[in-house]
Amino acid sequence: MIAANPIVELKSITKRFPGVVANDSISLKLHKGEIHALLGENGAGKSTLMNILFGLYQPDEGSIEIDGKPVNIDNPNKAIEYGIGMVHQHFKLVQPFTVTENIILGMEPKKGLSLDQKTAANKIKELSEQYGLKVDPNAKIQNISVGMQQRVEILKTLYRGAQILIFDEPTAVLTPQEITELMEIMRRLVAEGKSIILITHKLKEIMHISDTVTIIRRGKVIDTVKTSESNPNLLAEKMVGRNVTFKVDKQPAAPGETVLSLNDIRLMRKDGVSVLNGLNFDIKAGEILGVAGVDGNGQTELIEVITGLRKADQGSIKIHGKEIAGSTPRAFAESGIAHIPEDRHKHGLVLDFSMSENLVLETYYKEPFSKRGFLNFDTIKKQAQRLIEEFDIRTPGIGTLARSLSGGNQQKAIIAREIDKNPDVLIAAQPTRGLDVGAIEFVQKQLIAQRDQGKAVLLISFELDEIMNVADRIIVIYEGKIVGEVLPEHTNDQELGLMMAGSLAVGGHGHE
Incomplete structure (x- = not known):
């Protein structure tokens, strides 16, 4: 039962x-x-608002009350004292440490002068059982799944006595089954008297789990509604300020000849772990091939191998029948491959370069952008202006640094640059990660437009809805191998989820 008086109240925070x-x-x-x-x-x-509540930022105006009393939260330790815990989108865990070591970091229990890990491990075990978290206190972080790591983050807040939990985009890296389990954990937490603030842009989850929704647009509260009295379309409209379609409009694909083909691709990591284990697939012109899988099953390495960022240990990569395995990244790009990278900051943009510089990152050395080794700044500026208009990139100007744009606009800039190269193969890795419904709609339309122009599109995404909606054919990757191939119209979340967890093989590729 929800109490009458608020446990936390944010008042006119600016x-x-x-x-x-x-x-x-x-x-x-x-x-x-x-x-x-x-x-x-x-x-x-x-996130800014929640970082203020957690003491990472200070508000310029406004106040925070907890249990009706004004408080000053000027650092995260203060927030923890007031019973506030935050489960961050990017986990803050030390990989070689155990679960227990991570949870007690910074508040290690002592017995005399020595560290009392046993008591801590017992307390963690109790908490884990109480909230149905099923975490092994002695496991090393590097050996457990992403979903489990998130549970460790939840335990960390509970161990520190949190009554108020902030979840920042908690489902971004989970499988459908893990999302269902997380929802159960959240229900258990509130049943035990905890209170939760959930930051998300996934409407399905909001409808499923929340009691109340506050919609923020461009820094202002648009509305606060009871979830039971709302619906996804209404919420989406309030969120972006216009009507949004959730179903992607597309004609059936008309695949042509094979453009990109991978055969028996294998790759070992430096530590001797095999990450790609004999990977085979083809993409045809005029189709979108979706790769579904849980994060960490070889997707990143696959992308690096087919963009030339890493050399495979063995296997063949052919584009239009021509072998390109082992070439340089530039040779890959020049053979007709464009790449929307999964980490837009690390591989997509140079954050301290201007927009105009970022938009010619891969073509600056060619005419008309340079002649005899000299850059032609007028042409580069015109190019930037054209792409900014064509792709509706919201930026104060072409001289603005990439880092000062929002994630959605940074993503639009990368897509503009890559599509403008008129590639034969477009590799889109997590192209809508962290974007809102308006920007997602834009990106998905661009991918389909590329397909309709006869390009081969490879879509690698953790968002099952996106794979089901946008792909014409789906392959599932598990432990660096393709374990199944299905058509979106012949499968469902449940079946894909089982394949992603490695417990079902379907279609043309089986386990060897």
């Missing part, structure tokens, strides 16, 4: 960064035993 008001007089009430979702586009100010 936070400014140079050139942007991230939070514009935002008020929010969280009640005990409630799951309150914070919904908004990328760059709407959700």
